[in-house]
Each structure stands twice: as structure tokens, then as C-alpha cells.
Amino acid sequence: MGPFDQVLRTGIGLGLVWFGFFDTWFMTDRLAGTIVGLFGVVNLLCSPLGFCPVYQMAGLNTRPIAAEAGGASSADLRKRMLAATIGVSVLVLAIFGAMAYRIADDVQTRSAPALLEDVAARLARGLGDAPADELALRLAGVESAHHFFGVSDARGRPLYLSAAVRQRPGLWDAVAAARTRGTSSFEFGGDRYYRVESLGPSTRRVLTLLEPRPKVAQPVLESLALKLAVLGVVVVWLAVWAALIIATSIGRRLDEQNAALLHQAQHDELTGLPNRGLLHARLAHGLNLASRRNEPLALLIMDLDRFKEVNDTLGHSYGDELLRQSAARLQAALRPADTCARLGGDEFAIVLPDTHGDGAIACARSIQQALDRDFMVHGVSLRLRTSVGIAIHPQHGNSADSLIQRADVAMYDAKRRQSGHALYAAQADPNSLERLRLVNDLRVGIERGEFELHYQPKLSLTTSTLDGVEALVRWKHPQLGLVAPDRFIQLAEQNGLIHQLTAWVLREAIATAAKWHAQGRQITVAVNLSPLDLLDETLPTHIAAWLEEARLPPALLELELTESAAMDDVARAAATFETLSAMGIRIAIDDFGTGMSSLSYLKRLPFDDLKIDRSFVTDMLRDDHNAVLVRSIIDLAHNLGRRVIAEGIEDRDTLQRLQVLGCDAAQGYFISRPVPAAQLEQLLDA
Numbered sequence: 001m002g003p004f005d006q007v008l009r010t011g012i013g014l015g016l017v018w019f020g021f022f023d024t025w026f027m028t029d030r031l032a033g034t035i036v037g038l039f040g041v042v043n044l045l046c047s048p049l050g051f052c053p054v055y056q057m058a059g060l061n062t063r064p065i066a067a068e069a070g071g072a073s074s075a076d077l078r079k080r081m082l083a084a085t086i087g088v089s090v091l092v093l094a095i096f097g098a099m100a101y102r103i104a105d106d107v108q109t110r111s112a113p114a115l116l117e118d119v120a121a122r123l124a125r126g127l128g129d130a131p132a133d134e135l136a137l138r139l140a141g142v143e144s145a146h147h148f149f150g151v152s153d154a155r156g157r158p159l160y161l162s163a164a165v166r167q168r169p170g171l172w173d174a175v176a177a178a179r180t181r182g183t184s185s186f187e188f189g190g191d192r193y194y195r196v197e198s199l200g201p202s203t204r205r206v207l208t209l210l211e212p213r214p215k216v217a218q219p220v221l222e223s224l225a226l227k228l229a230v231l232g233v234v235v236v237w238l239a240v241w242a243a244l245i246i247a248t249s250i251g252r253r254l255d256e257q258n259a260a261l262l263h264q265a266q267h268d269e270l271t272g273l274p275n276r277g278l279l280h281a282r283l284a285h286g287l288n289l290a291s292r293r294n295e296p297l298a299l300l301i302m303d304l305d306r307f308k309e310v311n312d313t314l315g316h317s318y319g320d321e322l323l324r325q326s327a328a329r330l331q332a333a334l335r336p337a338d339t340c341a342r343l344g345g346d347e348f349a350i351v352l353p354d355t356h357g358d359g360a361i362a363c364a365r366s367i368q369q370a371l372d373r374d375f376m377v378h379g380v381s382l383r384l385r386t387s388v389g390i391a392i393h394p395q396h397g398n399s400a401d402s403l404i405q406r407a408d409v410a411m412y413d414a415k416r417r418q419s420g421h422a423l424y425a426a427q428a429d430p431n432s433l434e435r436l437r438l439v440n441d442l443r444v445g446i447e448r449g450e451f452e453l454h455y456q457p458k459l460s461l462t463t464s465t466l467d468g469v470e471a472l473v474r475w476k477h478p479q480l481g482l483v484a485p486d487r488f489i490q491l492a493e494q495n496g497l498i499h500q501l502t503a504w505v506l507r508e509a510i511a512t513a514a515k516w517h518a519q520g521r522q523i524t525v526a527v528n529l530s531p532l533d534l535l536d537e538t539l540p541t542h543i544a545a546w547l548e549e550a551r552l553p554p555a556l557l558e559l560e561l562t563e564s565a566a567m568d569d570v571a572r573a574a575a576t577f578e579t580l581s582a583m584g585i586r587i588a589i590d591d592f593g594t595g596m597s598s599l600s601y602l603k604r605l606p607f608d609d610l611k612i613d614r615s616f617v618t619d620m621l622r623d624d625h626n627a628v629l630v631r632s633i634i635d636l637a638h639n640l641g642r643r644v645i646a647e648g649i650e651d652r653d654t655l656q657r658l659q660v661l662g663c664d665a666a667q668g669y670f671i672s673r674p675v676p677a678a679q680l681e682q683l684l685d686a
Contacts, residue, residue: 120198120209148193148210150175159205175208268342270320271327279341279349283400286339286353290393297393298352298360301407302367305385305415307346314380321377322384333370334363349404357392357423364388364421387414388421396424439495441477442488446500450476453508454674455525457683458645458667461658466684467645467665468524468558471509472674473501489530498530502539507546510557512677514550521684526558526588534561534572540579547583554584560611562591574604581606588645593633602640610637614648614668621653631661638662 139151139160148171151160156176165171171188178186178195185194194211266278274282283299290297304326311319323346330340330348339351350367352360368386375382389411397403406424414422426434445451453471460467475483492498506527513525533539547554559580561573577587588609593616612633620626630646637644646658649668658666672683 117196120196120207150208152206271324271342273327274339274341276343280400282339283351286351287393287400295354296356298355299391299403299407300350300360300364300388301411302348302386302388304346305387307384310382318377322375322382325375326371329370330367333366360390360392364390368420387411389414390421391424439491442491442497445475446497446504451504452476454676455680456667456674457672458665459671460665461663468526470526473505493530493532498532499536502530502533506543510546510550510552513556514552517552517556524556524558526560528560534576544583555586558586558588560588560590563589570604577606609643609645611645611647617646617648618650621657634661634663
């Protein structure tokens, strides 16, 4: 029921009550007045409940509160309801007051002839057969009370006329005409008169009593006005209270509905946590407070690793329940002043007021510990890891948007490094100003050929001779000098420049190897491929063309791909490796042991060399577990008929231990750092 439907119903009810009391108080039909009044009371009592007898009888429908209130505040609604109710009540009072006045006037009008007949009969009894002079004396006292009357004989000739009749010439003639027509009322001089005749004791004399059209007498008017005023005050008083009560009731319901809608708009439906909009508002508020108080503030953004696998494997119902349980654990691990929000999907954000970097890292670790326990979802035990990115105010930003962006960058950095959590670092931000400048410089550098290859020798551990070299690209930046590949390879991959860079490296390495081959040096040159290079279906064709152009035997070119890159898309890697291997090019799997791959994939990939990651080799003399792993990898590769190359050799003892274990070749700073081609040639000549 809309609030203004309520007003109208209240006004109708009050009007019916008022009219019923009026009819009962000073009208003749007390039963009807009582029924009408009771009907009005019932209408008033039913209106707040959404039922209106008058509406139901009329077949009217109502609209919902929210549709008509239009989101108005409770205070505003009370004012509007009060004004509308009073206005409708006054209008109803005016309408029913006019009706009451009209009814009183009509009743008085209908009763006038009967009253006149009674008066005329009493006066006629005193006429007798007195002479005209005596008759005038008898009627002198009557003339003051009844101004319009006359006495005539049986033929209608006037015997006595009152002064009022005599002062209106022609009035008695109009009476005679009305008598002739047999009508009881007639018009004369713009007024309407009622005529009543009564015969005296002697039929020879007739008393004619005239009365102008009756008006409601002044006492009646005064009585009616008093009663209308009293009832009006009562009705308005009832209207005010009814409006306040109804508006309060409706306002309370509106407040509850608005609170529910606001909560729904600001919170995640699945977990009940604040959503992105509320997080942004609270983060902005927290930053304002932190700035005024000169306090730090931390923002954590995290997601659940491998959550997509749960949805794809078990279904979204399992994923939803996992999110609900994760949200509950997050809230339990935080302080009351902290805010935990769901950004969407499996991403969550946490605002930590008055928290510095160390405190944020400690919170990230406690969150990971809370989520590292098994989840029991619909009878299935699940365990997930998390990646958490951390950004601190004011070091990493002063606005909500900047902190969110940088915490997100840190989260993906933690995911890429599999470190669990990471603090924002500008060098890891693909959107930092320095990196944007570096990307532009990289694009220009590739066009200008601002790169050179350094070559790191590989030592054969069986013959102690040069086994080959690995070509490593360096960027000769005009301002920054020689830039290592770890600063620009990822930039090239992220900005679509890796294919151009790989093509330059391959052509340069092939040209250098061809030069050495022409000099009689049979040196295999290894070039690293990016995982994105596997997506280039034209790569084998280009390599074949470059080999033919340089007249280099394919066996002197080796292509290296990291184990993790190969495992990302085994089918594509196998197809590319098979094509390249069929061309006679050697294939090596780099950084073996870090990809946590299934050993069954080694059967599907055609490769020649297996390179043990430096993380196992560097500490193998101090860590027995690493030594066991290195021995196992060497045995595995030999059993598969593959050669083994160890990376990261930094001392003689490690080199000798690898020789004992049967490793085929090694490379590292102990043997030689990467050097330009000219310097490598000098080493070979020496």
C-alpha cells in the first residue's frame, strides 16, 4: 500500500466517522448515522493493515510502498504524510460540511409546510364571525410573529391584510392566482412563497398564511457551525495522530528496506563480505585518517591458486562453498578494525589500518597458515595455496586506486615466483614509469640493433675440451649501459617484442657459428627460446632459411627451452621439437628439476641434452639432498640416452664431484663468464 493511498484511506475513514457522528448528533436518522460512523472507524482501523473496505467495494488496487515513496527519507516522508493527511482531512471536512448544511437546509425546507399548516389552523380558530374592526384588533398581536397573512371571505375578497402584504402591491393578487391554480407555492418579486389556507369556525372566512422560502434560522446556523467546529478540531487532531503513526510505521519499514538494499549493494551475496565498492570507500576513508594521523596503512590482495581447477573438476557448487569457508577463515584471522572484502572470483582484499610492511607480511603469513589447512567441501577434502600481494601507504601510493593497482602487481609477482606473498617492488611493476620508458627504448633498440651476444663456454667433463657455448643476449642501452637479460626479456614477452628479439638473436648466433665453422671450429651454439616462441608456427621455417643462408650445419645449432615452459603445453612443445629435431637441430631442456613435471613427459619430448638447474648444483657439496637429486637426474638422463649438462659451477670441488657422478658437461663462472665472441676466440686461441 502506497503512503498516499494510506492518506486517502485515512481521509475517507475520518470523513465517514465525522458524517456518522454528525448524523447521530443532531439529525433525525440516528441508526443510519451510527452505521456510517462505525463503518468509518472500521475503515480507519483496517487502513494500516493494507485493507480498505471502501477501496475493496470500489475495486481499487494499491501500489507498493517503495514504488510510491521513491526512496524518500523517513523524516521527509513524515512531513509529506502529515501535510497530505491534514490537507485531505480538511478537504473531506469541507465536502461533508457542505453536505451536512445542505441536508439541514433540505430538512428545514421539507418541514416548513407542515409547520405553516399547524400555525394557520391555530390562528383560524380565533377568527369567528367578528366584524372587520374587531377582527383587526384580534389579529394585531399575530402580525408581529407572522408578517405575511390575510383573511378573506368565502369568495376570496380580502377582509384583512397584514402590513407586510399591504406593502407589497400585487402580492395578494398572486395569492388569489395561486389559489385559482391550486398550487401551494408561487413566485413573486423574485422570491418564492409558500401558501397555507385554513378555514375558521365559520366557513365564511379563510385565513391565508404566507411564508417566504424558508432559510435555515440563525440559531440552527449557529448550532451547526459550533458542532462543525468541534467535530473539525477532533477530526484534524485525529488526522495528525493518524498521519504520525502511519508515517512512523511506513518510515520504519522503509528504513529496514533501505538498510537491506544498502547492505545488498555493498556486500558480496555469496560470502557476505564487503564488495569492491565498499572496499574502495573504506580504503579511501582509511587513507584520509592515516594521512591526518601520519600512520601507515597496508593493503593486501590475494587469490586462491588453482581455484579454477576446483570449479572445472568438481563444479561451481564446490567452488562457492570453498569461497564461503575461505571468507570465514579470513575474517577469523583478522582484527576487528581490519576490512576483508571479496573483489570477485577468487580474489580478496584486506585493509590493515596502522600497519607497516613487517606487520603486513606477518598478517599475510597468518592468512596463509589459516588457509593452508584442509577444506572439507561436500565430503571432499581440498587444500589450496594462496598468493598475496602487499602495498603500503605512503611508500607505494596515497590513493585507493594506486594501492589497489600496486598490491595487484605484487600478487602476480608472488604468483610468478611462487613465493606465497610479495611486497610491491617498482621493478616488478609492468606499469611503472621506468618500465614504460624501458619498453619504448627496447622497441627502438631492436630496430637499431642495440644488442650483442655474449657466449658462455660449456666444458666437456670427459675430454676437458670445449663442448659448445650458450649465446646470451645483452642490451647496449645508450644511457644505462650494458643491460642484463633479466631486465628486458620479460618486457619483450609482455609487449609483443619477443619474436623480433628472438629472430635477431638467432640470426646473430647462426652468423657467428657459421663464421667459426668456416674457420674450422666445430662449436655448437645454444640459443634460449621463449615459451611464446612456440606459438610462432613459422619459426622452424625461418630457422631453416637462416641456416641455409649462413651455410651452417643444423647440428651446430642447439635450441634451449625451460622445463616449465615445455610443460605448459606439452603437445605444442613436442610438435615443435619434432620439427626442429627432424631438421637436425639439437634440443635441450633447460632448468630441469624446477618445473615439478611428471617424468612421463620426458618420453614424449624429443631432446638431446638435459640441463640441471643451478639451484641443485651450487649447494650439492653442502646439501646431501641436492647431491642425491643431481645423481638421480644424471642417471635418469643416461638411462634415456641423453646427455647431461650441469649449470652454476662456481668452484673446482663441485666440478670434480660432477665428473665423479658421470656428468657429461658443465658451465659456470668457474669455467668462464659469458664473454663477447672476439674475447672467446682469444681464449680458444690461447
